[in-house]
Amino acid sequence: MNPDLTYGYVKFVSNDSSPTYVLVCLEIMSRQFEEFKTIKAMMNEMQFEYCNDLKVLNHFPIEMLYVFKILVRYVTIQHMIPIDSIDEQTKLLHLLCKMANKKQINQILCSLKINPETWIRLLDEGFDAKNYLDTKHKIDICKFVAENANLDEMIYINFLGLPYFENLADYEIMNYVSFPRKRVYDKTTDTFYDILRVRNYVVLFGQNDHIPETRIESSSNEDISNESNGDELDDLPTNLNDHIIKLSWEMIRHNKIYNFLYDWIDVYFAGTIKRLILVESTNADRYTYFCVKYAADYNKIHPSGLLFKIGNCPSSLKFSRILGLAYKEFCRTKIYVSPTIESTHPKSSEN
Structure with missing residues (x-):
């Protein structure tokens, strides 16, 4: 043993057998686990029992022995032994919550492949996922729940402590990473939330500041x-x-x-409701967005078929002019007026 380091034992107790002792280096353990860091800082103020003339630094149930040894190996040589058993994964999570803070827990979890069924077990055992898991692991759990209709998504959303709102069909929310996609905007704090659809609900995560660009954009058609x-x-x-x-x-x-x-959407935050705004984030400018958003209205009333394909600007020059005039009127009044057959008739647009 290195004389410059502090060594001690962790004691594992059982009602049926003698205790088991595991030798640990306090300096190594305190780098990765908050509880051992606290013990190291308060060594002179604490009373300890001894084993082989070394202090017994901590006590755990004998059921935690196997996963504790795995964690000691990990922090000592930075090698994680895979844990496949749901029982052992569950014990590992409970032990981490006793020894580590949130950041330390999630760093270690990144070195493991957690079976999704483990989260079901932890839910039943009252695991504090809301305060101990980071956003990445919460999202992984939400994706698992979304794919399993037998799981009650509301129970798991509350388990994770994520804000949420009801998923209405009109919102057309898809779980896209790229743009265009929906986000949630908080007007009072000028921040965005990314969102994830979990069947009948949508959860919020990843709060980001809104950092607008204010440079003046050039346009080939400034009036449009x-x-x-x-x-x-x-x-x-x-x-x-x-x-x-x-x-x-x-x-x-x-x-x-x-x-x-x-x-507008009502978002539930830990028992309170906040009125936030669902936002469409897209590469399309306002004119293109106008065409896409109201395409169905124009296509529905036009007697000769589609004015243009939804998602694209008008292909016909005459209809492009019709949409251009409609957009100008929209910009003037700031209010959308549903089109009529007369207003979209090619002849009326040429007058």
């Missing part, structure tokens, strides 16, 4: 597309569907991203 800064957010309307209200655009992974307010 003026996309410099965001709109004023004072006195927002109750119904956002009849408006296209834009936040300042952002540069995300070298892409220009526009953020359009989509709908």
Whole structure:
């Protein structure tokens, strides 16, 4: 043993047999586990029992012996032995919560492949996932729950302590990583949340500051597309569907991203409800977004078929002019008016 280091024992007790002792280096253990760091700092103020003239630093049930040895090996030589048993994985998580803080726990979990069934066991055993698991592991659990209809998603969302709102069909939320995708915007703090759909609910995670770009954008058609800064957010309307209200655009992974307010939502935060805004984050500017958002209205009433494919701007020059005029009127009034057959008839657009 290195004389410059502090050694001691961890005692594992059983009602049926003599205790088992595991020798540990306090300096090594205190680097990875908060409880041993506290013991190291308070050595002179604590009373210890002794074994072989060394202090007994801690006590655990004999059931924790196997996973404790795995953790000692990991912090000593940085090698994690795989644990396949759900029973042992469950014991490991409980032991980590006794010895480590949240950051330390999740660093170790990144070296393990946790069986999703382990989380079901931990839920039944009252594991404090809300305070001990980081966002990455909570998302992994949510994905597992989303794929298993026999699991009650609401129980697991509460287990993880994630804010959530109800998933309505009108929201058209898909679990996309790239853009376009939906996000949630908190107007009071000017922050975004990423979201994940878990069947009938949507959870919020990854709160990020809204960092707008304020440079003036050039446009080949300024009267159609003026996309410099965001709109004023004072006195927002109750119904956002009849408006296209834009936040300042952002540069995300070298892409220009526009953020359009989509709908008001009630988000549940630990027993309280906050009125936040569902946002559509997309590469499309306001004019393109106008065409995409209201395409169905124009296609539905036009007698000769589709004006244009949903998701694209008008392909016909005449209809492009119709949409351009409609967009100008929308920009003037700030309110969307559903089209009529007369307003979209090619002849009326040529007058």
